[in-house]
Amino acid sequence: MTVRADLNISLDGFGTTTDGTPENPFGTDWGRLVDAYTSTRTFRERVLGITDGSGTTGVDERYAANYFVEIGAEVMGSGMFGLGLYRDDPDWRGWWGENPPFHVPVFVRTHDRRESLEMEGGTTFHFVQGSAREVLALAVEAAGGQDVRIGGGPSTVREYLGLGLIDELHVAVVPILLGDGVRLWDDLRGLEKSYSVSSEAAESGVVHITFRRTA
């Protein structure tokens, strides 16, 4: 069982955008940040349901395909589920539609007590309180021996990294400068000393950096 995390960040280190509006909560920068990822064949098939074989098939696709392999449960922060914006809406069911792309139990860390949401396709959102370790333990148990993904956002991934709880981190560094947002790397000086680190550049210009725990 491996605890994994995958994130897209800008070259200046931001994993979120700040140009959101009520109508467009992720802002226009979000599309630029995830463009290479959402252009892959895997994303188009797995998330958008477009099964005509379109989408990129190079280095970005290889990482996108790996994203979904062997994941048995997921942990995400409340912001990634949208509770920052939709806290007062009891009917809010997340950003991903009725058939979310996770297809596993998803543990949303929040102080809010909400009923679990059983979606189509095997995704169930559980709204859980507790420390990072406690919530991870719930996900590990639910994963039944498969891997657990710390899905995001960057603050959540950074907290788990700081606690030494992530075995494999894949970061897609997108060569754009966002200038503001939530940084993934704050307060992680020396992180690389517990990992082997490899780098691979994709045709899109995105750089894939993978940390695999060695210590």
Add this chain to the structure above:
Amino acid sequence: MTVRADLNISLDGFGTTTDGTPENPFGTDWGRLVDAYTSTRTFRERVLGITDGSGTTGVDERYAANYFVEIGAEVMGSGMFGLGLYRDDPDWRGWWGENPPFHVPVFVRTHDRRESLEMEGGTTFHFVQGSAREVLALAVEAAGGQDVRIGGGPSTVREYLGLGLIDELHVAVVPILLGDGVRLWDDLRGLEKSYSVSSEAAESGVVHITFRRTA
């Protein structure tokens, strides 16, 4: 004539280190930040004078060799010359020994008025006052049609980037996290829109990112 800049930065965006001491002014992190660069054959020959053919010959070497091609003059900040630490020492002649690796006129931006220093091998340090544009104009004139390099440090490169005065930026992103220091990318949101950006991963794990001006 092209205005170029080359820098090594950490994965979390820092182009300087903060663990320096009076005895070891760059700190131990500096060696880690520039390790892949200083291991290249070009660096060993050109800077260290080791001509036995040792040193790496892969992707990092290709960028290192390019670093010295066609440069006719250089601009650097006072910190890169060491005036932060050695301001009160009238005999201070920079970090690079009597035969510095530049071999061209170097314009050091500083408020201090100092006599020019003619070193061995063609390097002359000129200590100049004036705006970023004014100092660049001096270097362009001195370069006689060859390229000008904005040598660093990161604050100086960032200032020239912000003014739109750099035509080609090469950044070697080193997969280590320093946690603190001077950031290259602050306040450069959208910089990529005026450049084409390409990425290449080296055997060392260092990622070379090149911005070439298109607008």
